[in-house]
Amino acid sequence: xxxxxxxxxxxxxxxxxxxSWAVGVAPGQIKNFVTxxxxxxxxxxxxxxxxGYAWPTWAAMYGDLNLYGFARSGATCSNLLTYRPFPxxxxxxxxxxxxxxxxxxxxxxxxxxxxxxxxxxxxxxxxALLTGSDAPDTSIVQVRQCTVDVxxxxxxxxxxxxxxxxxxxxxxxxxxxxxxxxxxxxxxxRNTTGWNVYMKELVRAGNEITSLMLEALVxxxxxxxxxxxxxxxxxxxxxxxxxxxxxxxxxxNVTGCINSCVHTMNSxxxxxxxxxxxxxxxxxxxxxxxxxxxxxxxxxxxxxxAVMMGEDNQWTTWxx
Ligand SMILES: *[C@@H]1O[C@H](CO)[C@@H](O)[C@H](O)[C@H]1NC(C)=O
Ligand SMILES: *[C@@H]1O[C@H](CO)[C@@H](O)[C@H](O)[C@H]1NC(C)=O
Ligand SMILES: *[C@@H]1O[C@H](CO)[C@@H](O)[C@H](O)[C@H]1NC(C)=O
Ligand SMILES: *[C@@H]1O[C@H](CO)[C@@H](O)[C@H](O)[C@H]1NC(C)=O
Ligand SMILES: *[C@@H]1O[C@H](CO)[C@@H](O)[C@H](O)[C@H]1NC(C)=O
Ligand SMILES: *[C@@H]1O[C@H](CO)[C@@H](O)[C@H](O)[C@H]1NC(C)=O
Ligand SMILES: *[C@@H]1O[C@H](CO)[C@@H](O)[C@H](O)[C@H]1NC(C)=O
Ligand SMILES: *[C@@H]1O[C@H](CO)[C@@H](O)[C@H](O)[C@H]1NC(C)=O
Numbered sequence: 001x002x003x004x005x006x007x008x009x010x011x012x013x014x015x016x017x018x019x020s021w022a023v024g025v026a027p028g029q030i031k032n033f034v035t036x037x038x039x040x041x042x043x044x045x046x047x048x049x050x051x052g053y054a055w056p057t058w059a060a061m062y063g064d065l066n067l068y069g070f071a072r073s074g075a076t077c078s079n080l081l082t083y084r085p086f087p088x089x090x091x092x093x094x095x096x097x098x099x100x101x102x103x104x105x106x107x108x109x110x111x112x113x114x115x116x117x118x119x120x121x122x123x124x125x126x127x128a129l130l131t132g133s134d135a136p137d138t139s140i141v142q143v144r145q146c147t148v149d150v151x152x153x154x155x156x157x158x159x160x161x162x163x164x165x166x167x168x169x170x171x172x173x174x175x176x177x178x179x180x181x182x183x184x185x186x187x188x189x190r191n192t193t194g195w196n197v198y199m200k201e202l203v204r205a206g207n208e209i210t211s212l213m214l215e216a217l218v219x220x221x222x223x224x225x226x227x228x229x230x231x232x233x234x235x236x237x238x239x240x241x242x243x244x245x246x247x248x249x250x251x252x253n254v255t256g257c258i259n260s261c262v263h264t265m266n267s268x269x270x271x272x273x274x275x276x277x278x279x280x281x282x283x284x285x286x287x288x289x290x291x292x293x294x295x296x297x298x299x300x301x302x303x304x305x306a307v308m309m310g311e312d313n314q315w316t317t318w319x320x
Contacts, residue, residue, distance in 0.1 A: 024318040027310035030114045032066040037118040041071035051287040052294040058301030077146035081138045082128035110160045118165035124202045144209040163227045166207040168235040171200040174289040182263040183289040230315045248283030257286040
């Protein structure tokens with residue numbers, strides 16, 4: 001056997017006997033997942049802001065996994081950076097998780113548990129970075145540093161397996177499109193082209209910053225398994241190739257939404273709503289002007305479940 005092959009074999013054997021050195025999680029290893037995030041991930045009520053189940057509820061079913069959902073609608077990473085009157089990860093979700101871990105409510109074996117973090121929608125959006133955070137020094141840089149800090153704090157508390165989900169292309173939602181209309185999330189005057197251009201920049205820069213920060217952090221977290229899940233790529237592909245994802249009975253629809261309500265500018269007058277019903281709904285990328293549809297959530301769940309099950313996944317890179 002050539003020297004190089006012997007070395008390769010030695011490393012392969014080492015990887016088998018010391019799983020914490022291997023990249024990624026092994027099939028069958030993960031039994032629990034703990035979520036942090038916003039309405040895209042909030043599984044604590046029904047119907048969710050996505051008009052049904054949140055993706056973790058689907059994933060728990062698909063993978064037969066135990067779900068511990070700490071994500072909450074409206075959340076940002078930290079209210080000290082971008083204030084919104086909802087339970088942020090830093091000020092509420094993480095403390096709640098750490099409390100329950102310390103006081104024995106939650107006893108999760110770190111090897112069998114994976115932690116998911118998907119945040120940014122509200123941090124980047126209206127009443128936050130897009131329209132100006134009320135903390136004047138805040139920029140996209142701190143907001144994404146916060147996201148990476150969440151992972152680090154979890155690691156320090158004993159967590160070892162992680163999936164960081166990057167921000168989906170928010171500029172493709174109706175709220176932030178250049179063809180937007182006054183809606184439930186924003187009914188004041190605005191420059192829709194300007195918002196669309198700025199949001200595209202925030203998302204792309206935010207994702208790149210996160211990615212660089214995460215890669216820099218990896219060597220400082222020995223024994224951790226960190227996956228980077230490309231929500232941006234997945235939703236862009238759903239937008240560009242709807243025929244590969246959507247199976248409803250209406251024509252594919254990636255520019256409208258299942259529950260579309262056109263408001264009158266700065267008025268309390270009743271909005272004009274258009275609702276897609278029954279099997280038509282599964283033709284849509286978006287549920288409303290900001291949230292993914294149930295079929296989009298099932299796709300996210302399918303892909304995330306594959307990662308948690310230790311399978312190869314085209315949207316995922318294991319960094320450690
Ligand atoms: C965590 O526990 C501390 C101390 O018991 C308490 O003050 C705090 O409200 C708890 N936080 C949450 C989110 O439950
Ligand atoms: C543990 O902490 C959680 C979150 O703060 C709290 O809701 C729960 O009541 C606590 N349980 C015990 C047994 O102290
Ligand atoms: C939105 O932007 C696209 C791409 O730049 C352009 O083709 C389209 O005409 C714009 N639509 C509106 C309503 O401004
Ligand atoms: C809207 O924003 C775009 C892009 O920033 C800019 O080119 C355009 O002049 C703005 N329109 C108005 C009416 O301010
Ligand atoms: C997509 O859905 C919207 C409703 O939000 C509707 O107005 C539009 O005509 C639909 N587009 C297509 C291509 O069916
Ligand atoms: C919206 O309407 C209220 C009165 O109904 C007015 O005070 C306010 O200035 C308006 N805001 C904008 C941005 O037009
Ligand atoms: C969907 O159902 C609602 C309530 O029954 C109805 O008002 C609406 O017209 C239906 N939408 C379509 C596209 O048929
Ligand atoms: C579309 O596919 C999903 C599985 O991805 C399934 O749960 C759903 O029922 C399907 N929708 C329709 C309208 O057949």
